[in-house]
Amino acid sequence: MTAAADKQTHEFQTEVRQLLKLMIHSLYSNREIFLRELISNASDAADKLRFQSLQDEALLEGDGDLAIRISFDKEARTLTVADNGIGMSRDEVQDNLGTIARSGTRQFLEQLSGDQSKDARLIGQFGVGFYSAFIVADRVTVLTRKAGEEAAAGVRWESTGEGEYTIESEARERRGTEVILHLKEDADEFLDGYRLRRIIRTYSDHIDLPIRMAREAADEEGDTEDETVNKANALWMRPRNEIKDEEYVEFYKHVAHDFDEPLTWMHNKVEGNQSYASLLYIPKRAPFDLWDREGGHGVKLYVKRIFIMDDAEQLMPRYLRFVRGVIDSDDLPLNVSREILQNNRQIDRMRAASVKRILDTLEKMAADEAEKYAEFWGTFGRVLKEGPAEDFGNRERVAKLLRFASTRGEGDVEAVSLDDYIGRMKEGQEAIYYVTADSFAAARNSPHLEVFRKYDVEVLLLGDPVDEWWVSHLQEYDGKRLVSAAKGELDPAKLGGENAPDKAEQEKTETELKPLVDRLKAALGETVESVRVSSRLTDSPACLVVGEQEFAINMQRMLKAAGQPFPTGKPTLEINPDHAIIRSLGEAPTDSVDDWAHVLYEQALLVEGGQLEDPAAHVKRVNRLLQMSRS
Template identity: 65%
Template structure:
């Protein structure tokens, strides 16, 4: 195919059009970040080439000196960001610049409100990469050729961001990518060498690839500046891997800017952990905990993770081997001196050095979180608000660190009944009643459902604190965390209660008399409900509600049963017990009912108890009719 053929105009994917519209009409005040995003993309392209060239050195095409070039033309009002990295094929260009592949980006778009100022802040929370060029440009051109492809397979892409773009096949001798921004007069300020240098040193000084710019015209032709790569050009960044520098030489601002590069985040991180390790293994790790969850936090395969380098050569961005999944929100860099440069993803899974790096990294992250929880409670509260649900997964995933993770857990409880989870297990244990041997909890579909659960009534009467667990992951947590500090965790909705342990020292004979008096009613209810319940019995946990459902002590909780059924698992055929409160007026009157009316009352009380547990009715319309008939008398 000859150069200049196969020109076509294509429509942007709908999501891209929405994103571009936001960029073009954005009121986002920090417009200078467009340069950081383009330089970050260029750096990633160079990292990819360096890695691919480990196996195919010919990809360097005789030019192994990797660099980024930033040029400007104040008269034409253009800025060009060029790299000699991996480049793109025609298909790559259409896929990367015409569509949005990551569902996280779609979630970003779903959060748009139509309020310009609020949406502008979303730009600040979410790196929009290449499309940020349209924050300052009214037309963008991209010239590229994939490393190793013939010169005749160059590609030109151009768009004004108004709904379509044009792709041409061109002749291009240079590998890599050049992005040309055409600026409107209102953005003239960026066509200035000093302004561009200031932005690069502010946001991209940490980039390990040299970033070149023309020497300012005030400098003599004979003195092109220290570190210049060729006459008339100079390197404007430090061009060294920031993580390799001693901590004493790295400012907080440097750490923050590197985070924004590796995490593709516009916001500052919550904290970071920087370590140089020498000995049996030599490596450097710089790990960040973000302030807010990334958009792909709940994706099966997140787009970003921890970047693995070997002797400053980028290998991969790993989302599963360097850290366990419950720490998938962590971003950063690990740079090893000992791993082989040709390590594959399969080798990552089985390499003992990777396992050692993983264990050490987890230990440092947990160390930092423990210090934060103790010394910086406000920061830890922010961490828990953002990542608590994901962090809870560690109880099941990481048995070796289960005790440490358990100490860091935070819950709501009946102590103050605040929806914000701020109660640790140590807090709970310190407040336990004299003689109390168990840590009590209740799981539910929501905070309000947990707080209002009928199972709490006897505990409230005796002032016994109960943890409120409204997250779906809590079912998995308590299934794997059986005790803490020698205290067994016990669900208030399972099994029969030990009344003496709760301080219920009432007349045992009186309770037995009530059970005897209600024996016939329990049998009638059992016959009416049939296989829906395992038994009907008098409750010792209810003080206000007429009935509740209780599963066996060793059975799955009702919430866990629903989760497993939704996942397609077959469950044992165990049924809950229905407990009745003999002191409740409804139960007192129920014994006088008979026939169909008794049947309706029995089924209604069962279904009300099921609803209180977050369950679903098989026939909601029938339930409504039945309740209406009972109300009508």
């Protein structure tokens, strides 16, 4: 095949074109970050080669001196970032440089607002990687060959970043990748060796790989050979007292692909029967893929400073998937695999110790830095709520860190801890009460709260989809049961205080309303489990109640919509004996009681976030009752 026939022109994926346009403008004021991103990519390529060469030493091709080299040509106005890492095949070049193979790309682009400062943060969370080269270059050339392949398998990729790119074969004797940036007219600063050195030392000093450049001038012996610009040692292996905060921050930006500083970090070394080092970060802002529970986690595994794998899910539970960082073990075998990790006591101990350090840090932050913890909670609280259901051993520790809105709070601010709630419980109150709904507004306005407001009992307002899940696993905290205000029969006498209703009066009311209760149950038939007089309503005419061990009605709706099987039970309709509608039904015509029974049920269902099976029938019933009221 001739070179001309081999050369192919492709269009960028639509999302890439959009991202390039927005990125170049949003990140213009911080354009030097392109070098950090390209160096990070080169470092990753070397890490992958190190790992794969453990199984196949031939991939090193006789050259195990892995390094990154930065060079520039003032006359040609080019800047080159070269590595001798794993390299790419032709298919990999097209996949990696022509598309953004990442879930959620479209949703990410929809979040971009045109506000450069806000968009810069979003783009940083998404990770700009290779495409950042177009911030300073009007043309980019990539020369690459995958380790272990023939010289003829080399590939040349080139684009101006406007919408198209070309790919063609080009023989390369050396494995690895060269990224050649043809700089824009206003990018002269990146043709200055001293400027490039400052950028490298600022952003990439921590890279555990030598970054080399030609000397600016010959030394005393006349040597003009390359020199290593960065420290080239693993930051996490250095003593903490020798590391500046700025170095921790820059390493975080490298490992997390984030533009912002982290909220906090934990650096530990463990020696003895098991030796390892860990450097873990809690981000300030949510990683882009935070809500993807099945996606990658943020902790990298190293063994003896050799990268083993990204996103090692065995090192961190899913409810802490926002944590970023590295764990480097001296004790694991270099050929460790995901299968070995799944049943490895050393991994279990490292995981348990890491989780403990994170929870220790969060507890200290909650106690000593309330504003900082509120910032953390606002970003990651919904994920942390998964903890009580996932981590049985740390269930109470995680629960202690949770924050809620409540009927005592203002607005939807989640600032109440379970300890706060217990400290305010009324004398004689036996349980922690909560109500779940599909939003904060629905929770605050739930009819199930009416009796609690009457007796001034605080109720936690849970409006996240995850809430129903974790409370079903916690059930008790500090010796107090967690009880849903919307489940089971409610005994007002257990709410505390001395104003509980007289049981004899309740029984009298139930006796008086038994004929109506029977009529309503007959009208609703198998739709409900039963109908009973309510102890929880003061303003609403009716509400629906499920059994204590059943999912709330809103949760049932979400599971049904997701196609998830779940045990179903019929709700109970509770009626308010003091409401005008209920009182009038005792004298209502028989044919209207049937309509009233269904309207009361359907209205109660809507309040719970449920859906009507036949909205048209509901409208007809309401219209009939309206006509009766006018006649």
